[in-house]
Amino acid sequence: xxxxxxxxxxxxxxxRPSLLxxxxxxxxxxxxxxxxxxxxxxxxxxxxxxxxxxxxxxxxTNNDQTSPTTRRDILVGMGSLYGAVSSLSDPTxxxxxxxxxxxxxxxxxxxxxxxxxxxxxxxxxxxxIDFKFPSPGEPMRTRRAAHLVDKAYIEKYExxxxxxxxxxxxxxxxxxxxxxxxxxxxxxxxxxxxxTPSVDLxxxxxxxxxxxxxxxxxxxxxxxxxxxDDPTFALPxxxxxxxxxxxxxxxxxxxxxxxxVPLRNQKHIPGGAYPLLNMNWSKPDDDKALTPEExxxxxxxxxxxxxxxxxxxxxxxxxxxxxxxxxxxGDRSGQxxxxxxxxxxxHIWAGDDTQPNHEDMGNFYSAGRDPLFYSHHANVDRMWDxxxxxxxxxxxxxxxxxxxxxxxxxxxxxxxVRCRIGDSLDNKKLKTDYNSVAIEWLHSKRIPKxxxxxxxxxxxxxxxxxxxxxxxxxxxxxxxxxxxAVPRPRKNRSKAEKEEEEEVVVVKGIEIDRxxxxxxxxxxxxxxxxxxxxxxxxxxAGSFVNVPHRQKPGASKFKTALTLGITDLLEDxxxxxxxxxxxxxxxxxxxxxIGGLNIDYLAD
Ligand code: C2O
Numbered sequence: 001x002x003x004x005x006x007x008x009x010x011x012x013x014x015x016r017p018s019l020l021x022x023x024x025x026x027x028x029x030x031x032x033x034x035x036x037x038x039x040x041x042x043x044x045x046x047x048x049x050x051x052x053x054x055x056x057x058x059x060x061t062n063n064d065q066t067s068p069t070t071r072r073d074i075l076v077g078m079g080s081l082y083g084a085v086s087s088l089s090d091p092t093x094x095x096x097x098x099x100x101x102x103x104x105x106x107x108x109x110x111x112x113x114x115x116x117x118x119x120x121x122x123x124x125x126x127x128x129i130d131f132k133f134p135s136p137g138e139p140m141r142t143r144r145a146a147h148l149v150d151k152a153y154i155e156k157y158e159x160x161x162x163x164x165x166x167x168x169x170x171x172x173x174x175x176x177x178x179x180x181x182x183x184x185x186x187x188x189x190x191x192x193x194x195x196t197p198s199v200d201l202x203x204x205x206x207x208x209x210x211x212x213x214x215x216x217x218x219x220x221x222x223x224x225x226x227x228x229d230d231p232t233f234a235l236p237x238x239x240x241x242x243x244x245x246x247x248x249x250x251x252x253x254x255x256x257x258x259x260x261v262p263l264r265n266q267k268h269i270p271g272g273a274y275p276l277l278n279m280n281w282s283k284p285d286d287d288k289a290l291t292p293e294e295x296x297x298x299x300x301x302x303x304x305x306x307x308x309x310x311x312x313x314x315x316x317x318x319x320x321x322x323x324x325x326x327x328x329x330g331d332r333s334g335q336x337x338x339x340x341x342x343x344x345x346x347h348i349w350a351g352d353d354t355q356p357n358h359e360d361m362g363n364f365y366s367a368g369r370d371p372l373f374y375s376h377h378a379n380v381d382r383m384w385d386x387x388x389x390x391x392x393x394x395x396x397x398x399x400x401x402x403x404x405x406x407x408x409x410x411x412x413x414x415x416x417v418r419c420r421i422g423d424s425l426d427n428k429k430l431k432t433d434y435n436s437v438a439i440e441w442l443h444s445k446r447i448p449k450x451x452x453x454x455x456x457x458x459x460x461x462x463x464x465x466x467x468x469x470x471x472x473x474x475x476x477x478x479x480x481x482x483x484x485a486v487p488r489p490r491k492n493r494s495k496a497e498k499e500e501e502e503e504v505v506v507v508k509g510i511e512i513d514r515x516x517x518x519x520x521x522x523x524x525x526x527x528x529x530x531x532x533x534x535x536x537x538x539x540x541a542g543s544f545v546n547v548p549h550r551q552k553p554g555a556s557k558f559k560t561a562l563t564l565g566i567t568d569l570l571e572d573x574x575x576x577x578x579x580x581x582x583x584x585x586x587x588x589x590x591x592x593x594i595g596g597l598n599i600d601y602l603a604d
Pocket of ligand 1: 182186204213343347364367377
């Protein structure tokens with residue numbers, strides 16, 4: 001099915017635009033082709049050396065001899081003792097084991113469609129050093145909203161990206177290598193270290209999603225800054241959670257700019273037929289000609305659900321724990337609210353759906369090739385900081401299996417750095433900051449359809465109950481909307497109980513083909529009035545979203561779960577005293593297998 005090319009050609013395709021023909025107008029294309037590369041003479045460091053000494057002759061400030069050995073080494077030595085100790089403090093860590101950084105010497109081809117693609121970083125046995133915070137004297141790098149930057153900034157950013165693109169492909173700081181970081185960590189190039197039988201390393205679908213991408217941007221940004229000799233250089237963030245940021249920022253849309261790529265959904269680019277970002281998007285049918293006011297009215301409610309009402313517990317926001325050796329698939333895995341929506345939807349919305357793998361943004365292997373990716377993720381990262389300001393229990397995990405999980409990145413001096421999640425929690429310590437912009441979704445609760453205050457309000461005559469599917473019918477293929485009455489173990493809980501534990505609906509045993517766009521929506525007590533609940537309506541609890549990617553050849557099937565917080569939703573629907581809740585699953589893209597449904601209570 002796939003027309004994707006084998007590794008060598010794929011690498012060539014990266015040099016664009018010869019192989020993967022963009023859907024562009026002829027004039028745009030020729031403009032694109034005639035862009036002149038910058039000369040690389042600004043790049044002062046060569047990364048060819050296979051040592052931890054950079055070419056300026058200085059020893060790196062980090063020193064892996066004196067730094068604490070990886071905690072993992074110690075833990076392994078302690079064997080079962082560690083497991084016993086940690087299980088006392090946290091029952092979920094009985095088999096304490098943080099995810100380990102990958103072994104670069106064992107990096108293999110990643111998988112795309114039916115083919116493989118080479119995206120391993122250059123590696124010749126370099127020493128690995130432990131991450132150190134930037135010195136307190138370093139200036140802050142303040143990220144600005146991409147739609148608010150000035151000309152001087154754009155020129156600076158373009159120059160930095162040009163220099164990065166001009167580095168040789170085997171330089172770990174080169175744009176090609178930076179883009180491939182995402183491919184390697186997301187499309188099955190790495191196995192988890194020390195685990196037999198082998199288990200893929202996948203940095204989506206769990207609690208390592210936010211910290212991995214934070215480090216990724218951190219190094220990407222520092223490399224750009226070093227190439228233009230500007231220690232204050234900061235990435236722009238795509239402020240998609242604001243009315244003025246609801247389209248692809250103009251700085252990425254100029255075909256003459258290095259920030260432009262041709263492989264984007266042509267209906268969604270500025271000037272396209274549907275340029276307004278639809279945070280609920282998964283397929284062409286979702287393109288609707290809305291006014292900016294109408295689109296914002298939806299998007300602000302999506303933001304409220306994903307950041308506020310549906311993200312009251314850590315695992316709802318960050319995603320579920322992933323420990324070393326765990327096969328990611330399984331009912332215990334699961335994305336956090338923002339990772340699904342809008343993060344996943346935006347990937348799919350921005351990628352070119354006429355390409356075999358929805359390149360660039362619409363597949364994890366190619367997403368990093370679009371400079372837009374880094375600004376998209378800067379805003380995702382900003383959401384992590386924001387979320388922690390939204391309520392008393394909104395704090396980072398303290399589980400050592402999260403804090404000690406680690407990744408490897410090359411820094412601006414081509415050193416290979418081991419980065420623990422525990423060192424990523426405070427952006428200020430990383431000298432990263434965000435310009436403050438108005439948050440216009442904080443109080444944008446969804447509105448119940450049944451109060452008749454939304455456009456989709458049912459008329460009195462159309463209101464009818466949905467036909468119910470019995471719980472015993474699962475597992476089933478979700479190829480049409482189904483509704484299930486699901487028992488609620490508790491009802492009318494006190495305020496304190498509700499704060500203690502969030503009521504959640506769990507869609508279990510979701511089996512998907514991970515190389516496909518998959519989306520389905522979950523609505524509660526949504527009467528069959530011909531207008532299914534949408535993200536503006538209280539009845540709409542959220543969506544499952546899969547951005548196409550792949551692990552090992554033949555391992556495209558993948559099992560996960562979806563957990564949605566519904567305490568506020570049930571209160572707002574006046575359903576808190578009910579014995580059952582009617583859960584409606586509406587397939588939007590793809591046909592996932594669904595294992596079952598239940599209501600549960602989540603303490604963390
Ligand atoms: Cu690693 Cu936006 O995905």
